[in-house]
Amino acid sequence: MSVPIGKVDSKRTSVYRKKFMSRFLGWILVVTVFIGCDTRNPAATNPAPTNTVAIQQPSEPVAAASTSLISVLAWNVESGGSDPAIIAQQLGALDKHDIYCLSEVTSKSFERYSESLGSNFMSVNGKTGRDDRLQIIFNKDRFELLEQKEMMEYRDYILNNGTHRSPLYVRLQDRETGVQFIVMTNHLARGKADLRTQQAIGLREWARDQNVGVINIGDFNMDYDFHTERGNEAFPEIIRDNIFSWAKPVELVDTNWADSDGDGKDNYPDSMLDFAFVAGPAKDWNPVCRVVVRDGDFPDDKTTSDHRPIELKLTVPNDN
Numbered sequence: 001m002s003v004p005i006g007k008v009d010s011k012r013t014s015v016y017r018k019k020f021m022s023r024f025l026g027w028i029l030v031v032t033v034f035i036g037c038d039t040r041n042p043a044a045t046n047p048a049p050t051n052t053v054a055i056q057q058p059s060e061p062v063a064a065a066s067t068s069l070i071s072v073l074a075w076n077v078e079s080g081g082s083d084p085a086i087i088a089q090q091l092g093a094l095d096k097h098d099i100y101c102l103s104e105v106t107s108k109s110f111e112r113y114s115e116s117l118g119s120n121f122m123s124v125n126g127k128t129g130r131d132d133r134l135q136i137i138f139n140k141d142r143f144e145l146l147e148q149k150e151m152m153e154y155r156d157y158i159l160n161n162g163t164h165r166s167p168l169y170v171r172l173q174d175r176e177t178g179v180q181f182i183v184m185t186n187h188l189a190r191g192k193a194d195l196r197t198q199q200a201i202g203l204r205e206w207a208r209d210q211n212v213g214v215i216n217i218g219d220f221n222m223d224y225d226f227h228t229e230r231g232n233e234a235f236p237e238i239i240r241d242n243i244f245s246w247a248k249p250v251e252l253v254d255t256n257w258a259d260s261d262g263d264g265k266d267n268y269p270d271s272m273l274d275f276a277f278v279a280g281p282a283k284d285w286n287p288v289c290r291v292v293v294r295d296g297d298f299p300d301d302k303t304t305s306d307h308r309p310i311e312l313k314l315t316v317p318n319d320n
């Protein structure tokens with residue numbers, strides 16, 4: 001810092017002197033604080049110097065208090081190929097999440113799965129898909145349900161030809177922060193490639209028209225191969241135009257065990273059917289996806305699911 005000389009009136013000189021002294025004293029305090037923080041002898045340290053440090057950086061934002069974490073788990077629980085009692089037990093044993101998106105649920109199992117998570121969870125049940133239904137279960141203490149919907153089509157795009165699962169979504173609002181967002185779950189067509197592609201296009205166009213953050217998670221049957229880094233024809237459609245971003249798992253882990261030929265080996269190794277996509281503001285919520293691997297999960301048996309769960313964690317600004 002330079003102190004001006006020459007044509008300076010005494011008032012300005014006094015101000016500069018005060019500023020200089022204030023900064024000088026500030027630095028003395030900082031040096032004192034650092035000398036006091038001797039980690040070799042913590043018992044002998046001075047009282048916490050929080051006030052002094054805060055004075056040095058008065059405009060520093062308090063980042064930790066301005067975001068909240070939302071966690072979502074998606075799992076195809078294989079109705080007809082698993083025991084609902086075992087699935088409920090496994091659901092309750094997983095790390096707790098705010099929102100669960102299940103696919104291949106029979107109507108008889110809706111309540112059991114919801115109850116396995118606790119009385120503070122509310123269930124929204126799909127009506128389509130016969131014994132392979134969709135279910136969204138969320139923490140009702142934390143979120144208010146603003147809307148729920150199952151879509152047969154969007155504009156001219158068929159999302160369900162009548163024998164499949166209609167996309168199911170909820171619009172939620174965080175009771176504390178007021179943040180609104182949509183969580184959709186899907187189980188796209190397996191055998192009918194044309195329908196699956198049309199579903200992917202329709203979902204992309206639907207997401208294009210939304211005005212809040214969108215999470216779209218579930219079993220999309222898109223056959224993403226870890227070696228070719230390609231999925232089937234539905235995959236490029238859902239991520240076209242950068243409407244949806246794929247929250248690619250931190251580590252690529254196979255999500256489905258399929259061994260119809262019974263040779264003890266997965267027919268489609270190093271491949272993925274389960275995905276988390278985000279659109280709109282949710283793309284800025286630092287989405288982090290992980291495939292949940294449990295001891296002995298694969299190969300599955302008659303009581304357990306042939307899919308691994310995936311989880312998605314988002315860091316949402318509270319004033320979003």
Ligand SMILES: [Ca+2]
Binds near residue numbers: 081082306
């Ligand atoms: Ca099974």
Ligand SMILES: [Ca+2]
Binds near residue numbers: 259
């Ligand atoms: Ca096999």
Ligand SMILES: [Ca+2]
Binds near residue numbers: 254257267268269270
């Ligand atoms: Ca596989």
